[in-house]
Amino acid sequence: GENVEQHPSTLSVQEGDSAVIKCTYSDSASNYFPWYKQELGKGPQLIIDIRSNVGEKKDQRIAVTLNKTAKHFSLHITETQPEDSAVYFCLSTDSWGKLQFGAGTQVVVTP
């Protein structure tokens, strides 16, 4: 089955700096790569996703990049703000349609 590794597990950044989280997947048939944000006491929420036919997608201060050759995709948050503090999860889908979450990254934005 699919194996997804997410790094780092924790990330502390100063407000205004950038944050980058990386996920590596194993199934070369994976073709959908979303990122979810989970705030304390809530369920995860989709913030951005990318499909395998594009290399990069941006939405205001967040972007996702995909390297299919190396089998990794990354979340980029620019100009971080306190409300970006949360746990972020990547997700990959294997060729059987089974979903696999990464272990999560706790992002803390300090003023």
Next chain:
Amino acid sequence: NAGVTQTPKFRILKIGQSMTLQCTQDMNHNYMYWYRQDPGMGLKLIYYSVGAGITDKGEVPNGYNVSRSTTEDFPLRLELAAPSQTSVYFCASSSQGAGELFFGEGSRLTVL
């Protein structure tokens, strides 16, 4: 639009008791999932369903059962509760296998 609704939000069980976590969605999604999330950890898939009448095991199915008699409902049954089942349970749905997951608010279960 309610989205995904889970009940109860909180529950305390004694070891050996049984209970059912309810999940219903009003988006006519075929795909539904149950995850558990232990403190400070990621989400582990318990069971999932790709449509009414079809269910399959995820990573951690032991101690749980599901049914999917309608498109809207996907209840999760815990038989003979154990302390290891203390966790937050999330139900999710999506319109396709590789598409956005919509999560409920979670059900916090404690087994003492």
